[in-house]
Amino acid sequence: MRLGSFAAAFAGVVLSTVAALAQPQPIKPAVVYDKGGKFDKSFNEGVFIGAEKFKTETGVEFRDFEPTNDAQIEQALRRFARDGHSPIIAVGFSQATALQKVAAEFPNLKFTIIDMVVDLPNVQSIVFKEHEGSYLVGLLAAMASKSGKVGFVGGMDIPLIRKFACGYVQGVKAGKADAEIFQNMTGSTPAAWNDPVKGGELAKSQIDRGADVVYHAAGGTGIGVLRAVADAGKLGIGVDSNQNALHPGKVLTSMLKRVDIAAYNSFKAAQDGSWKPGISVLGLKEGGIDWALDDNNRSLITPEMKAAADKAKADIIAGTVKVHDYMSDQKCTM
Amino acid sequence: MSAVPVDLPRWADIALVPLVSVAAALLVAGLVVVGIGENPLEATALLLRGALGSAEGIGFTLYYATNFIFTGLAVAVAFHAGLFNIGGEGQATVAGIAMAIACLALPALPGFLAVPIAILGAAAGGALWAFIPGWLQAKRGSHVVITTIMLNFVAATLIVYLLREIIGKPGSMQPETPDFPAGAILTPMHQLLAPFGFTLPATPLNSAFFLALMALFAVWLLIWRTRLGYAIRTVGANPRAAAYAGISPAAVTMIAMAISGALAGGLAVNEALGVQHRLVLDFTAGYGFVGIAVALMGRGHPAGVGLAALLFGVLYQGGAELSFDKPAITRDMVVVIGGVLVLFAGALDGLFRRVIATVLRIGRGAA
Numbered sequence: 258m259r260l261g262s263f264a265a266a267f268a269g270v271v272l273s274t275v276a277a278l279a280q281p282q283p284i285k286p287a288v289v290y291d292k293g294g295k296f297d298k299s300f301n302e303g304v305f306i307g308a309e310k311f312k313t314e315t316g317v318e319f320r321d322f323e324p325t326n327d328a329q330i331e332q333a334l335r336r337f338a339r340d341g342h343s344p345i346i347a348v349g350f351s352q353a354t355a356l357q358k359v360a361a362e363f364p365n366l367k368f369t370i371i372d373m374v375v376d377l378p379n380v381q382s383i384v385f386k387e388h389e390g391s392y393l394v395g396l397l398a399a400m401a402s403k404s405g406k407v408g409f410v411g412g413m414d415i416p417l418i419r420k421f422a423c424g425y426v427q428g429v430k431a432g433k434a435d436a437e438i439f440q441n442m443t444g445s446t447p448a449a450w451n452d453p454v455k456g457g458e459l460a461k462s463q464i465d466r467g468a469d470v471v472y473h474a475a476g477g478t479g480i481g482v483l484r485a486v487a488d489a490g491k492l493g494i495g496v497d498s499n500q501n502a503l504h505p506g507k508v509l510t511s512m513l514k515r516v517d518i519a520a521y522n523s524f525k526a527a528q529d530g531s532w533k534p535g536i537s538v539l540g541l542k543e544g545g546i547d548w549a550l551d552d553n554n555r556s557l558i559t560p561e562m563k564a565a566a567d568k569a570k571a572d573i574i575a576g577t578v579k580v581h582d583y584m585s586d587q588k589c590t591m
Numbered sequence: 592m593s594a595v596p597v598d599l600p601r602w603a604d605i606a607l608v609p610l611v612s613v614a615a616a617l618l619v620a621g622l623v624v625v626g627i628g629e630n631p632l633e634a635t636a637l638l639l640r641g642a643l644g645s646a647e648g649i650g651f652t653l654y655y656a657t658n659f660i661f662t663g664l665a666v667a668v669a670f671h672a673g674l675f676n677i678g679g680e681g682q683a684t685v686a687g688i689a690m691a692i693a694c695l696a697l698p699a700l701p702g703f704l705a706v707p708i709a710i711l712g713a714a715a716g717g718a719l720w721a722f723i724p725g726w727l728q729a730k731r732g733s734h735v736v737i738t739t740i741m742l743n744f745v746a747a748t749l750i751v752y753l754l755r756e757i758i759g760k761p762g763s764m765q766p767e768t769p770d771f772p773a774g775a776i777l778t779p780m781h782q783l784l785a786p787f788g789f790t791l792p793a794t795p796l797n798s799a800f801f802l803a804l805m806a807l808f809a810v811w812l813l814i815w816r817t818r819l820g821y822a823i824r825t826v827g828a829n830p831r832a833a834a835y836a837g838i839s840p841a842a843v844t845m846i847a848m849a850i851s852g853a854l855a856g857g858l859a860v861n862e863a864l865g866v867q868h869r870l871v872l873d874f875t876a877g878y879g880f881v882g883i884a885v886a887l888m889g890r891g892h893p894a895g896v897g898l899a900a901l902l903f904g905v906l907y908q909g910g911a912e913l914s915f916d917k918p919a920i921t922r923d924m925v926v927v928i929g930g931v932l933v934l935f936a937g938a939l940d941g942l943f944r945r946v947i948a949t950v951l952r953i954g955r956g957a958a
Contacts, residue, residue, distance in 0.1 A: 292873075294922075322915060323922050326876040327867065328795050329911050332651065336915060350764035354867065373764055414751055415766045415872070445747040447873050584762060 281315070286524045287342035288321040289333045291349030293450050295323050297477045299497040300516060304348050304371070306498070307520030315528065331355035338363040344381075344527045346371065346520055350417065356380065367532055369523040371516055372417070374536055381533065383519045386540030387417075388424030389573055390512040391472070392580045393541075393548045393566050394494050395428020398470040399436050400562045401492055401509050406437045408463035410456055410482045412475035413449045414442040416584060421474035421496070421512075423589035424580055431569070431578075439463045443478050453481025460485040460493075470494065470509060483508060492557065501553040509557050511549040519545065542574045599948055605895065609888055609936065611943045613902070616935035620928040629919055641912025642905040648912065650780065650794025654866070656897075656904030657796070660803040661857030662882025663889060663896040664810050665717075668854060669735075670891045671814055672847035673827035678724065678739025679855040679879030681746035682717040686856030687863050688750055689716025691758060691870035694771040702774035709775050709864055710802070713856035720746060721852025722845060729841035735848070743879075754872055766872040777865040797865035799857070806857060807893040813850070814893075823847050855879060881929075888936040899936075906932065 288308055290301045308319050320342060322333040330352050337345050338359055344367035347356045353373040360368045360377045367379055374382040398407045409425055411418040422440055429436050441459040443449040456478035460471050464486065471486050472494035473479035479496060480503070486493035487507035495501060495511030502508075519539070526532040539545020548566060550558060558566075572578035583589050599608070621631035642652045662679045669676035676682075693712035697705060724738035753759070754766040777798045781791040814820040822843050825833040830840040862874045881903055888902070889895030910925035935943075 320918075325911075325922050325926075327862075327871065327874065328651070328654065331795075332911060333915070351871075353765060415755060417764050445744065445751040584764070587761065 281528050282530055284317060284344070284524065284527050285340070285342045286311070286317065286319040286344055286346070286527070287337040288319060288346045288520070289330060289337065289348065289352065290321065290323045291351065292324060292326070292330075292447065293349075293476050295321065297451070298480060298500065298503075299476050300514070301348055303498045303514070303516035304346060304520045307517030308346075308524065310517070311521050311524040317524070317528070319524070327351065327355070331359060334359040334368075335362070338366050341366070343367045344369050344523050344532065346523060348516075349373075367527055367534075369519075371519060376536075378534055381523060382536045383523075383545075384536070384538050385514050385516075385545055386538065386580075386582070387421050387474075387512070387514060387546065388427075388580045388582050389540045390514065390546040390548060391421045391424030391474075392428035392431070392573070393569055394472055394510055394512045395425040395430075396432040396569055397428075397510055397548065397558070397562055397566055398425075398472060398492075398494060399429045399432025400559075400565060401557065402433070402436065402468075402470045404467045404469045405433060405435065406439070406467040406469065408439045408460065408468035408471035409441070410459045410463070410471060410473045410475055410479070411440070411442045412478055413445060416587065418442070418474050419589065420583040423583040425472055426589065427580055428569075432565070437467075439466055439468055443475055450476035450478060452478045453484070456481035457485035461489065464489050464491055472496070472512070474512075495549070499549040499551065501549050501551055505553040506556065508554060510554055513547040513549050515539070515545050515547070540573075541570050599944060600951070603947055603951060604944075605890065605892070607947055608940065608943055609890070609895070609899075611947065612888070612935045612940060613932065615939075615943070616932040619935070620931045623924070623927055623931070624920070627919060627924070629917060634913060634917065634920065637916050638909035638913045639905070640909075641916075642909035645792075647792040647794055648908060650791065650796040651908040651911075652901070652904040653800055654795040654797075654861070654904075655907040656900045657800045657803045657861045657865075658858050658878040659881055659885045659900035659903045660807060660897060661854055661861065662879050663885030663900050664806055664857075664882075664893065665721075665851045665855035665879075666882045666886035667889065667891045667893070667896055668810060668814070668823070669847055669851040670886060671820075671827045672823045672843055673830065674725075674728070674844065674847060674851075675736050676721060676724075676739050676848060676851045676855075677736060677880070677883060678721060678742050678852075679858070679882045680875045680877070681739070681743035681879075682720045682852040682855035683858035683875045683879055684743075684746040684750050685720040686713040686715075686717035686852075687859035687870050687874060688753060688758075689713060689719075690856075690859055690863060691768050691771075694775040694864075695758065695768060697775075698772045700772075700774060702776075705772065705775035706777065706864070709771075710860055713859045713864075714853040715856075717852040717854070717856030717859070718849040719852070721848040721855065725845040725848025728848070729844040750870075750872060754870070758870070760869075768870040770869045771864070775864070776868045777860070779865075795866040797861070799861035799865040802860065803857060804897075806854060807897050810854070810896075811893040819843075819846065855882070884933040884936065887933075887940070902932075903929070 324330045347370040350373040356375050360380050369381040371383050460482040470492045473482040474496045483493040487504035492509040494509050497514045500511045624631040624634050642648050665679050690709045690713040694709050724735045727733040727738050728735045758768050760769045780796040822838045826840045826843040863870050885899040888899035914920050914922050
């Protein structure tokens with residue numbers, strides 16, 4: 258169901274019956290990951306999972322590559338393009354400039370970029386409303402917190418992470434107006450995205466100050482955050498992928514950014530001929546953003562919390578609750 | 592700088608020891624490749640073909656080598672003064688910031704003015720960032736190894752802040768500056784050589800490569816043909832003897848560090864001015880640290896640094912092609928191969944020097 262509504266966001270592409278009747282076209286899909294690497298249990302791994310799902314369902318193999326620097330991003334995109342791969346998914350905002358060049362060189366191939374907009378006739382840009390999902394988990398954090406203090410551990414102090422933090426703060430305040438929120442960023446070098454030890458220490462310091470729910474948006478660093486929080490008997494909140502299962506009963510929920518569906522849909526649409534370029538902004542309404550509820554955290558979510566989150570979600574979709582987007586003005590004022 | 596007093600003929604010191612080190616490293620790396628079930632000969636062939644087998648491969652290899660020449664020279668110059676500058680990353684970062692501010696503040700200048708100003712800005716920024724630990728070492732006795740690496744983190748934090756709040760492109764997810772003005776960029780090699788009838792594929796290689804070659808020559812001149820170079824080498828060999836001879840170790844320490852930092856700034860010139868045409872977060876991508884290995888392997892001599900930089904360029908470009916063609920060899924494997932190379936060329940260097948010295952002695956004795 259969610260899948261359907263998600264796909265509908267692709268510029269009204271999915272005439273699913275037509276698509277189902279159309280002959281599958283032979284495609285050679287490929288993925289170029291972000292510099293963070295494929296198995297980060299979060300953002301990149303989400304794309305990998307989506308691509309794997311497509312592979313198991315259709316038997317179509319895909320190629321992928323993990324670049325280590327910016328020059329390799331462009332090189333990898335061009336290599337895949339030259340070999341006739343299409344669609345090629347560029348994961349992460351840092352690939353925009355490289356994709357701009359390569360996509361223009363290969364106008365007959367299809368490209369998809371996640372987290373950034375590249376305005377070319379053969380590029381599909383998928384961006385997410387992370388602030389909406391962060392708002393919901395913030396609301397749940399405020400309701401689950403007994404101390405009235407919650408934490409946020411970000412990777413690096415860049416606009417994208419401020420967007421997460423800003424949505425979270427708004428959600429927490431909506432749940433409990435006088436709640437106290439501790440925010441920490443892990444670092445300023447690329448290691449900040451893969452430093453579970455430091456993430457754990459930051460979470461511990463927030464717990465020492467009284468926080469009993471900690472949300473992270475820090476890639477691989479978040480593994481350490483969730484572990485430290487679980488060890489201390491408090492609650493963590495996962496991000497991007499569903500991380501509830503990492504510490505069952507100790508992860509309140511996860512803010513889902515469905516890059517897996519984005520990747521899957523891009524491949525799928527290319528195969529059935531319904532792939533369309535353009536910008537897709539995916540939020541709660543489109544099913545691209547959500548919060549995770551499964552057997553691992555069902556006991557932590559009370560009926561009141563679920564009702565409140567569902568209501569907030571409906572309100573955001575209906576537009577009666579507006580979550581401020583940090584990116585719109587580079588400010589987090591409420 | 593080497594503490595092992597092993598006497599070797601000059602040719603053996605310059606050529607034989609590094610060659611043996613590289614060969615040993617390749618052997619061990621080959622064993623690792625066998626360990627994951629791939630054919631090491633095939634892997635080596637793929638690596639070499641990827642790096643040197645096509646005009647595009649060579650372009651990428653030389654582009655990486657350009658970065659390594661600058662950072663390698665930066666470490667080498669400090670070495671000669673007895674200083675271990677491991678702050679190339681931070682110095683290049685600040686160089687990039689200074690250069691970006693220069694480029695964006697002076698948009699209307701024509702290229703022949705804007706480019707030199709940008710390059711000087713980069714050199715000044717790098718020099719400043721290396722001068723600080725140089726001053727701390729000279730006047731306060733704070734060890735440069737500690738202060739340079741600490742300043743790497745300060746520089747990283749500074750660039751995150753500046754790109755987010757001050758010089759960044761508004762509304763961009765990617766922390767980056769707006770594009771530099773069209774005049775303030777370096778010409779890509781394929782455009783540069785086009786008028787001469789060469790049609791080359793588009794690669795990141797640009798005219799910063801020539802700047803790197805000039806830097807190699809300039810450092811050779813500086814270290815072996817000038818008074819200052821003599822002072823640097825003397826302080827490096829023995830600061831107390833240098834002071835006795837009327838050379839101020841404090842002044843030489845600060846000057847050598849500033850030169851070292853300015854050279855590290857070349858990394859920013861190649862990356863930001865030459866390739867990306869804007870300042871992007873994390874553009875240094877670890878090249879500053881690889882410079883340490885390059886300088887060690889090149890034995891601090893510009894000719895050696897040039898060759899070592901080329902070797903690492905081959906490894907970077909060939910490694911990328913290798914993990915492309917053989918998905919079983921991941922990028923982490925390529926890091927392992929590079930790590931083994933650094934280990935053998937840097938840390939285990941003394942081991943081979945002894946062995947080679949013994950072998951040569953026996954050879955002479957027999958003759």
